[in-house]
Each structure stands twice: as C-alpha cells, then as structure tokens.
Amino acid sequence: MSISEFIADLTNPDLAFLPKALLIAVMSSIVCGVVGCYVVLRGMAFIGDAVAHAVFPGLAVAFVLQGSLVVGGAVAGVVTAILVAVFAQNRRVKEDSVIGVFYVASFALGIVIISQAPGYAGSLQQFLFGSITGVPDEDLYTVALTGVVVLGAVLLLHQQFVTVSLDRELARAVGLRVFRLDIALYVLVTVAIVISVQTIGNILVLALLVTPAATARLLTDRLGIMMLLAPLIGGVSATVGLYLSWSYDLPVGGTIVLALTAAFFSAYVLAPRHGLVAKRRRKTEQQPTTVPA
Template structure:
C-alpha cells in the first residue's frame, strides 16, 4: 500500500488533495445543474473568459484569482447582453466571445518573460502549488455554492422544466438563471488552480455524468458527483506522482475516464437485469 500512501506524505500533495477535493465539491454541486440545464458550452466560455484577467494579474503581479474572477464576471455579463440583444445565435455569440477572450489572454501573457511557464499554468492549472490561502478561498467558495444551491433549489427546478409555472409560483426564473450563471462562474474560477481554464469543464461535467445512472434525485446526484470528483482527484494525483504526468490534466482525464466507466457499468447492469432503468 506504499504506492497509495507515500505520495501524500508530502505536504504539497496533501494540500493538492484537499484543494482538489474542495474543487470537486463545488463542481459536483454546480456541475449537476450544468448537465441538467445543458450549460456545458457556457461553462467552457466562462473558462476562456477568465483568461485575460488571469493573464493580466500574472504579468503585473496581482492576485490571480481576483483577476480571473473580474474577467469571468465580465464574460458572463457579455454573454447575457448578447443573449438579449445580439442578432447572432446564442452558441455562435459565445463561440466568438470565448475565442476572442482566449486570444486576448495569450496576447497579454506573451509579454511576460516566463511566457511558456505562465501560459501552461493558466491553461492547465497547478494543483500542486495550492497553499493554505488557496484552501481557505476554496472552502469559502464551496460553502457559498452549497448554500446558494440549497436556498434556490425550488427555483432552479421550476425554471429548468417550465419558466411560466415558475413565474406563476413567484419563483422568479430570471433570477434563478442569473444565480445559476453566477454559480457556474464561481465553480470555474474556484477550480482554476486545480485544473486550469481549459480542463475545468471536465471536472465540472464528468462527475455529474458519472453519477447520473446511479441516482434518481438531484440532491443524490450532487452527492454522488462529489464522490466521483474526489475519486478523480485521488486517482489523478496518484498517476501524476507515479507516472510523472501533469497533475491537473491527470485529474481531468481521470474524471472523464470515471464517467465512461460508470456509463459502461450501468449499461452492463441494465443488460444483465432486464427492466432496470437505464
């Protein structure tokens, strides 16, 4: 069992496990709604949208998370404006926006003397560099995500199935949509350190996809998704330690692999047990 315990004898790996686990909590809770509402493209867009802010903060020496948050919020606002007033289709507008933001981020970071290192960290994360301040920020973000999701659960459910009924019931679907976009922004920004801006959508989507076949309610799906997320972080860090691979990419790959294995296991069980829900 030394192969399992030895990596976590190093403090930086243990902090990575805790930080990645907190990111898994945020992504498991928020990602469930992203999957249910079909908002994966929005999550990807926000991930790209935070790049200019992260790049600018990296170049000038400002807090990276603050720069990413400001830029991601600006991206979310632009998406909202285009959705209401744009003449292009929703997905075309988002596609143009996130390519523009990605380009702007790379242009900004190219002015840094450590361009290659900075660009790699921005795009793919550096979970092994998580410190105590990052852990505290992730803990706060996880608490906010859980509390907001629980408080607005009825509004999210109603808005997901029929906005007219939600309005009739006084559940304010537009507010629910804004809150959900804010939660997606929070999840992307908070998880940036763990897996980077390009891979964050994998951690946001894959655990919830993996949990889907085994649950029948939204809260249960969130809980199981968090478990799959934690498992992906553990497997990814072990692979990174023993195979000398990039930690963030290993975590994202593990999450997607678990989603695939979960789907295969569910299909096999369904075939072996006729009449079971697929």
C-alpha cells in the same frame, strides 16, 4: 509507488505542495460536482466550456500583477457572463452565438495579456494544463471560503434553479425571475471553474464540472442523490488521479480527467438501472419465449 508511500509523501514537510494540491483538487471537485448537476440537467456543457475561456483574462491580469488568481478569474468570468446574459436578450442573435463571440474574445484577450509577462511559455502552460506546484497558501484559504459561499448559494437557490431547469415557462408563470436566476447560475459556474483552474488547468476544467455530474446521472434518477454522488465521484477521481500522477510522473490535470472518464465509462456499462448491461438484460427478459409446436 504504493499507497502507503503516497501517504508518507503527503505528510513529508519537504513536499508541502502535495497535500495542498490534494486539498485544492478535492475542494474543487466538491464544488464543481454540485454546480455541475445543474449544468448537466440544463444541457449547459457548452456554457461551461465557454466560461472556462472567459476567466482566462482575469487569471492573466492577476498573474501579471501578482494578485489572487481566484479573484481575478472570478471578476473576469462574472463580467463576461453578465455581458452574455444582457446581449442574449436580443433574440435576433441566439444565445449560443453571443456566448461564442464573448468567451472566445475573452480567451484571446487573456493570451495577449499573459504574453506580456516574463516567462510567457511556462506561465501559459501552467494556466492551460494546471500545476500541482503552484498553489500558494492564501489561495488554499480563498478556495475553501469561496467553496463554502458557492455551496451556501446553491442551498439557498436550489428550488428555483430546479424549476427553471425543468420548465422555464412554468418558472415565469409562478413569478420567478428567470433572467436573474440565469445570472446567478452563470456566476456560480464561473466561480466553480475559477477555483479549479490551478489544479486541472483551463482547458480540462470542464471535465471536473460535467463528468462527475454526468456519471451520477447514470447512477440515479433523483436529483438530491445525484448532487451527493457527483462531488463524491469527483473527489475520489481527483485523489486517484493525483496519486497516479505523482506515482508515474504524469500531468496532473490530464490524469485526473482520465480518472473521471474511467468512472463515467464504468457507470455507463455497469449502472444498475441505466447501464449498458442492465439495459441488455431487461431487453433479453422482455423478449417473448418461443414455445415449440
């Protein structure tokens, strides 16, 4: 399928779900790209994966009750994040262990809940791997509004997040409430994941959170530029992935993730300063030249 045909399908009234899927994918990419910069900066990829599991029971309950998936997932993720933050204060058990206990339990609870719904197998597949045909109009507005709120919170707390990410002891010394900031970041990560689940799926959503930010990290040393590049990379990759998925009848979530991964590999090899080619070039230039006797 050519690009012009894809654009024609986007404007086709009979395919109204397609532009909605594109909007959801791009908006999710922007929010995840910005929030994902903190995840990459703090080395929180495991937490991002765990949060993706934590939102599942909320999604399942919302599906069974025919409510808003965004609201259901957000409530479940936030409750679980707060429980983890509270239990992690007991230093006898490390934070990663607490995360493993609560988030896997949340995912198991979600599976049990959704198994009670009619059409269990199809519903579970939609949650795990995403679906471009299952985006209702109200969720489109919910995602847009939620994304604006998340980006506003990031703008408001950016300096504190950066300080805590770089040096937690310094943050405590200057009077920042590290525990509350951790809770706030967990909540923002949770919300970013929830609004992305419908398009890319619960299993693959971590890629939308981490891969664009990791790719931007290879391209720049400045956090401000990184936070501009990450949502741009995510949005372009989501658009390309949706185009390829629609053209070749491929799973949309997996195709978007592969597009994100291709962008990461390209940056890993070709980044002007931190890419593999640039490093080898500098290494060659630094080698002393041998002068013949």
